[in-house]
Amino acid sequence: MSSFAGRMKEYPTLSLDRFDRENLHSRAYFLSHCHKDHMKGLKGPILKRKLQFSRTVRLYCSFVTKELLLSNPKYAFWEEYIVPLELESPTQISLVDEASGEKEEIVVTLLPAGHCPGSVMFLFEGSRGNVLYTGDFRLAAGDVSRIEHLHSGSRVKDIQSVYLDSTFYDPRFYQIPTREVCLNGISELVGNWISKSSYHVVWLNCKAAYGYEYLFTNLGEEFNTQIHVKNLAMFKKMPEILNYVTTDRRNQIHACRHPTDEEFFQGSRLPCGCTASDGTPLSIISIKPSTMWFGERMKKTNVIIKTGASSFRACFSFHSSYSEIKNFLSYLQPVNIYPSVIPIGRTLTEVTQMLKLMCRNQSDQAASIYKPLGVLKRGIVEQPTYDSDSDDGLFEQLDLAPVRKKMALNRDTKNVKAPSPQKTAAPVSVEESFPLTVAGAQPVARNYVDCTETIKGTEKKVIEVEGSGSSNPPKWQDFFTTETLTDSQNSLTSQLQSCCSVPSSSPSKTTGSQTPDLFSDEEETPDNFSLTLSASLSNHSSQNQDSYLPDTLILQTEQRGREQGDLRTNTISLEKEINGQNIQSELEELSESQASSDFDIPCTPESKIPQTDELSQLYRKLASGDEVVIRKGSQGSM
DNA sequence: GCGATCAGCT
DNA sequence: CACAGCTGATCGC
Numbered sequence: 001m002s003s004f005a006g007r008m009k010e011y012p013t014l015s016l017d018r019f020d021r022e023n024l025h026s027r028a029y030f031l032s033h034c035h036k037d038h039m040k041g042l043k044g045p046i047l048k049r050k051l052q053f054s055r056t057v058r059l060y061c062s063f064v065t066k067e068l069l070l071s072n073p074k075y076a077f078w079e080e081y082i083v084p085l086e087l088e089s090p091t092q093i094s095l096v097d098e099a100s101g102e103k104e105e106i107v108v109t110l111l112p113a114g115h116c117p118g119s120v121m122f123l124f125e126g127s128r129g130n131v132l133y134t135g136d137f138r139l140a141a142g143d144v145s146r147i148e149h150l151h152s153g154s155r156v157k158d159i160q161s162v163y164l165d166s167t168f169y170d171p172r173f174y175q176i177p178t179r180e181v182c183l184n185g186i187s188e189l190v191g192n193w194i195s196k197s198s199y200h201v202v203w204l205n206c207k208a209a210y211g212y213e214y215l216f217t218n219l220g221e222e223f224n225t226q227i228h229v230k231n232l233a234m235f236k237k238m239p240e241i242l243n244y245v246t247t248d249r250r251n252q253i254h255a256c257r258h259p260t261d262e263e264f265f266q267g268s269r270l271p272c273g274c275t276a277s278d279g280t281p282l283s284i285i286s287i288k289p290s291t292m293w294f295g296e297r298m299k300k301t302n303v304i305i306k307t308g309a310s311s312f313r314a315c316f317s318f319h320s321s322y323s324e325i326k327n328f329l330s331y332l333q334p335v336n337i338y339p340s341v342i343p344i345g346r347t348l349t350e351v352t353q354m355l356k357l358m359c360r361n362q363s364d365q366a367a368s369i370y371k372p373l374g375v376l377k378r379g380i381v382e383q384p385t386y387d388s389d390s391d392d393g394l395f396e397q398l399d400l401a402p403v404r405k406k407m408a409l410n411r412d413t414k415n416v417k418a419p420s421p422q423k424t425a426a427p428v429s430v431e432e433s434f435p436l437t438v439a440g441a442q443p444v445a446r447n448y449v450d451c452t453e454t455i456k457g458t459e460k461k462v463i464e465v466e467g468s469g470s471s472n473p474p475k476w477q478d479f480f481t482t483e484t485l486t487d488s489q490n491s492l493t494s495q496l497q498s499c500c501s502v503p504s505s506s507p508s509k510t511t512g513s514q515t516p517d518l519f520s521d522e523e524e525t526p527d528n529f530s531l532t533l534s535a536s537l538s539n540h541s542s543q544n545q546d547s548y549l550p551d552t553l554i555l556q557t558e559q560r561g562r563e564q565g566d567l568r569t570n571t572i573s574l575e576k577e578i579n580g581q582n583i584q585s586e587l588e589e590l591s592e593s594q595a596s597s598d599f600d601i602p603c604t605p606e607s608k609i610p611q612t613d614e615l616s617q618l619y620r621k622l623a624s625g626d627e628v629v630i631r632k633g634s635q636g637s638m
Numbered sequence: 639g640c641g642a643t644c645a646g647c648t
Numbered sequence: 649c650a651c652a653g654c655t656g657a658t659c660g661c
């Protein structure tokens with residue numbers, strides 16, 4: 001849940017996702033998506049009154065968010081004050097102090113966030129630098145490199161601060177199976193069940209929030225059916241969703257809800273009370289989408305877990321995993337990172353500390369010794385997706401193993417190239433970021449091209465606030481596509497990503513034989529699913545005894561403690577990296593112990609303890625044979 | 639009566 | 649299994 005207070009240091013006259021307290025005085029409002037924890041104060045009477053007396057204060061959001069928001073009568077009064085913006089279309093906004101007339105110009109660009117329908121990140125560009133507010137997001141590794149507006153020509157824009165969805169920024173949540181893997185698992189479970197007979201029905205036990213729509217559309221597409229939901233009025237202008245949902249209960253897939261739906265299910269009833277017309281009892285299974293996470297070295301395991309005689313959990317996440325967030329941050333290398341969520345069991349201090357390691361001054365410190373800051377502006381980095389810590393190595397679906405090797409060194413400063421983002425669709429192949437993409441489906445890359453063609457990246461639209469509402473009626477086929485990608489010729493990327501659409505699996509849909517352990521059964525067949533069983537017993541799979549990769553050298557904890565900051569420790573790590581193993585967690589653990597423990601060697605006054613990422617960068621340089629010049633006294637332990 | 643907050647539940 | 653939001657109790661205005 002977001003605990004972001006609403007304002008950014010760089011641009012304190014605007015508010016995002018918070019509308020109470022000091023935010024009541026803001027000159028402009030931004031709503032990243034339509035979840036309640038990002039709408040605090042949005043229906044407040046004080047704000048409502050303020051709007052009535054203001055000629056310039058407006059709420060900016062995506063078209064989809066506007067539609068979802070206004071579908072709730074409590075927020076209907078916003079209608080004349082909302083300015084919906086197209087995705088990936090830089091827009092200049094005047095931030096006006098209505099008392100003094102003082103004005104500040106800012107350019108905002110909405111970027112797809114992949115969290116729920118309409119969800120966006122906001123990129124602000126103005127006199128105080130470029131700032132990215134992520135809202136809530138789920139982007140896969142490599143996705144960030146395909147977001148045009150985070151680039152300037154062939155380079156990554158200089159980002160001063162990232163206000164980050166840090167929900168899973170904790171090594172516990174190292175990896176979460178990709179959307180595609182999760183969706184395929186659910187599809188297979190649903191397909192197997194509803195094909196048994198027309199009395200076999202599935203209840204998708206989804207929570208009351210936007211974000212499951214892509215599950216509905218993909219299942220609807222795959223099984224040529226509609227999903228029964230309680231209410232679909234909010235989608236009335238979104239045919240891409242509307243086509244796959246229905247209020248007709250005579251249907252084998254349900255996502256309806258009822259205050260006591262769990263009890264209903266225990267009594268073999270659907271929340272909507274639907275029964276077969278001929279009186280035959282329905283055979284119902286429940287599938288509860290919920291987040292599953294896995295430690296860095298966890299062996300491949302299941303995205304479906306059986307939790308009862310006819311109950312299943314299915315992996316499903318609205319938020320990026322730790323490794324996905326790290327990928328995102330290491331690509332952008334902002335100067336500052338501010339968490340907007342504190343992961344369960346963590347403190348603000350801890351998270352801030354961990355995020356510091358991902359900031360430019362930390363991660364680039366080694367590099368900055370050798371190059372003046374002026375040339376530090378980063379080029380587009382080809383994202384290695386199949387390195388050893390990639391999500392996908394652990395959740396086998398298609399055989400992509402050959403490309404997974406030898407990627408460990410190809411990170412960050414390595415493998416830099418400067419493609420023209422406008423022309424080369426993407427610096428990374430489709431397979432790299434969407435391992436389960438079927439032939440012809442190019443979720444991000446293809447649309448990236450569509451988008452540049454349509455929007456002409458450099459063009460800015462200037463918003464005339466006064467007297468303007470939304471001038472163009474929303475074109476939902478443009479703003480919200482959940483069609484199979486092969487049909488998405490007309491769709492914009494951003495919409496696709498925004499609504500979390502994933503390629504509809506069909507030709508290469510995995511079969512039971514390809515994924516024999518797709519299902520696990522916590523209750524009935526523990527011996528066959530030892531990993532999952534231990535997950536169940538220990539409350540979570542990430543608490544399994546990790547099965548370490550056989551050729552990975554692990555330092556013992558006490559050894560780490562003793563050798564922290566010692567070059568030998570990191571030399572060992574370096575060897576591991578050269579051998580193709582990823583060293584990140586060892587480095588991080590070192591760093592954590594550094595942060596908290598009794599570091600024996602006192603620092604000289606001008607020195608500092610080398611950060612793990614600095615060391616990592618330096619060793620990478622050394623390994624690659626780059627020239628390394630050490631400036632005297634700049635690194636404490638060297 | 640309304641809103642804010644929190645515990646409890648899922 | 650942890651996101652997001654509902655319900656109900658309590659408190660203050």
